Amino acid sequence: MSRLTLAAAALLAAACLPTTAAAQRGPQPVTVVRAGNLFDSEAGRMVGPRDILIRGDRVAEVGQGLAIPDGATVLDLSRCSVLPGLIDAHTHLLLEQRYGEGLSATTARDQGVQGDVHRALAGAGRARDYLQAGFTSVRDLGNSGRHLDLMLERGINDGLVPGPRIYGSGPGLAPAGGQLEPMPTDPHHLVDGEYRIVTSPDDARAAVRDAVARGADVIKIFPEATPQRTRLSVAEMAAIVSEAKRHHIPVAAHATSDEAVREAVEAGVTSIEHAYQISDATLRLMAERGVWLVPTDPSLEMALEFTSSWPRQPPREEVERHLQDGRDRLMRAHRLGVRIALGSDLYFPYAPGRGAGSRGTMDGYVEAGLTPAQALQSATWEAGRLLGDDALGVLKPRAWADLVAVEGDPTQGLSPLRAPRLVMKGGRIEAGEASACAG
Numbered sequence: 001m002s003r004l005t006l007a008a009a010a011l012l013a014a015a016c017l018p019t020t021a022a023a024q025r026g027p028q029p030v031t032v033v034r035a036g037n038l039f040d041s042e043a044g045r046m047v048g049p050r051d052i053l054i055r056g057d058r059v060a061e062v063g064q065g066l067a068i069p070d071g072a073t074v075l076d077l078s079r080c081s082v083l084p085g086l087i088d089a090h091t092h093l094l095l096e097q098r099y100g101e102g103l104s105a106t107t108a109r110d111q112g113v114q115g116d117v118h119r120a121l122a123g124a125g126r127a128r129d130y131l132q133a134g135f136t137s138v139r140d141l142g143n144s145g146r147h148l149d150l151m152l153e154r155g156i157n158d159g160l161v162p163g164p165r166i167y168g169s170g171p172g173l174a175p176a177g178g179q180l181e182p183m184p185t186d187p188h189h190l191v192d193g194e195y196r197i198v199t200s201p202d203d204a205r206a207a208v209r210d211a212v213a214r215g216a217d218v219i220k221i222f223p224e225a226t227p228q229r230t231r232l233s234v235a236e237m238a239a240i241v242s243e244a245k246r247h248h249i250p251v252a253a254h255a256t257s258d259e260a261v262r263e264a265v266e267a268g269v270t271s272i273e274h275a276y277q278i279s280d281a282t283l284r285l286m287a288e289r290g291v292w293l294v295p296t297d298p299s300l301e302m303a304l305e306f307t308s309s310w311p312r313q314p315p316r317e318e319v320e321r322h323l324q325d326g327r328d329r330l331m332r333a334h335r336l337g338v339r340i341a342l343g344s345d346l347y348f349p350y351a352p353g354r355g356a357g358s359r360g361t362m363d364g365y366v367e368a369g370l371t372p373a374q375a376l377q378s379a380t381w382e383a384g385r386l387l388g389d390d391a392l393g394v395l396k397p398r399a400w401a402d403l404v405a406v407e408g409d410p411t412q413g414l415s416p417l418r419a420p421r422l423v424m425k426g427g428r429i430e431a432g433e434a435s436a437c438a439g
Contacts, residue, residue, distance in 0.1 A: 028056035035082035041380035057426035080437035085136025085402025087383035090343025094144035127163030133355020142172035169220035175230035201239035237267035296345035297326035299364035327368035401427035
């Protein structure tokens with residue numbers, strides 16, 4: 001066979017692949033969901049009863065009184081409110097730090113005592129917990145060993161274990177030392193096991209390319225790496241952002257001080273994580289440049305749970321005072337027009353579970369002053385736009401068929417989210433039963 005004939009045959013085979021694959025998959029399942037009330041995440045309001053036509057893993061049509069195609073499955077959720085699958089934009093599936101334990105000790109235990117297999121199995125359990133709580137997508141931002149988050153992401157995508165869609169970063173791009181406590185020596189290479197240390201702008205670009213090649217969906221950077229005193233340079237951050245934009249990858253920046261936040265925003269990052277100390281001037285710059293804030297502040301209920309095991313449990317009034325700075329920062333950002341996306345950053349043991357912690361973070365946003373509808377938007381519409389996937393956080397044609405059904409109206413109060421009646425991801429019921437919502 002000539003070289004030309006071989007090339008033609010290869011092109012023909014490639015052209016036939018989609019058709020062949022579709023034939024092997026067979027017809028896509030068709031489902032019609034009858035929602036008693038639908039949350040329009042873009043508008044931030046309930047819009048009343050709607051039908052949702054789903055073909056395979058995507059929404060095909062949303063409307064009232066839709067015709068039921070032959071052979072379709074009908075899910076009667078007429079007694080429930082339906083909202084898009086929830087999104088937590090700041091998680092650490094592969095990390096759990098014990099109370100009173102330094103991060104270097106946690107890292108030594110993860111890497112040297114328990115190992116990758118144990119760590120991955122624990123992460124899979126946490127992923128399942130998020131999904132059952134109604135969180136159908138999460139953005140996982142490092143502290144996950146050498147790409148264990150991306151391996152777990154692949155396992156979930158391949159159907160090996162249940163879990164939300166993971167948008168993972170792999171090891172965060174950090175200055176010398178990463179986030180570990182300063183160590184005069186690191187004989188077991190704990191830092192390199194968790195972080196990608198950046199040493200120059202050229203090295204920063206190479207680090208982005210390596211992350212993308214390994215499957216990263218987002219680049220996580222550490223403009224500062226408390227408790228370390230080391231910091232990324234402005235030139236290194238600019239190189240990271242430039243290279244990430246060439247690959248159409250968003251950049252999330254861990255920044256807690258006003259100076260670090262401003263430098264990261266000026267470098268062009270997509271989101272700022274935490275921003276515990278931030279001026280109105282920097283918030284205005286974030287709003288002007290369309291940079292999201294991901295406030296990782298717990299609710300009062302979560303904070304009381306965290307402190308319940310302390311040798312001296314602080315009184316409720318003291319806990320509330322401690323939370324007030326974060327609440328004030330969130331509302332200053334909101335009033336100045338900064339976009340807010342939900343992120344729990346939960347990596348301590350929390351008895352109710354990781355998914356409950358994400359929901360509790362939404363409660364914290366409401367305690368700060370957001371309306372329940374605005375808090376829901378932070379976990380749907382805004383988080384979907386932050387992740388850069390137009391099919392996330394909405395229920396409209398071509399969106400992922402991800403949804404949560406709850407009793408009551410969650411825009412009047414978030415308590416219905418505590419007990420989801422049904423969770424669907426990609427057109428498949430992952431938790432609950434439709435009978436709980438049938439009229």
